[in-house]
Amino acid sequence: MKPTAWYDPSNGVVSTDQDSPLFTPLGQVWPLYPKHEWVGLTDEQIFACENSVPDEIVSDRDWCIYFARAIEAKLKEGM
Numbered sequence: 001m002k003p004t005a006w007y008d009p010s011n012g013v014v015s016t017d018q019d020s021p022l023f024t025p026l027g028q029v030w031p032l033y034p035k036h037e038w039v040g041l042t043d044e045q046i047f048a049c050e051n052s053v054p055d056e057i058v059s060d061r062d063w064c065i066y067f068a069r070a071i072e073a074k075l076k077e078g079m
Helices: 043-051 063-077
Strands: 005-008 013-015 030-032
Touching: 043 063
Parallel strands: none
Antiparallel strands: 005 013, 005 030
């Protein structure tokens, strides 16, 4: 993903031009990226996560940890 703007922390300037003359000479500029829109999981993806929890854990109270980790993994696939 490409930055949409640049930020110079030494003087607080933001510009869409990485080589802006407003940036401090020899200053370090930071790339700024667009905010991502949240996209939830489909029912099928949720069921796939639930199915990834081992059967011997489902009756254990820690099953929710495994379920949450499976959801995290599914979300990371989209990154």
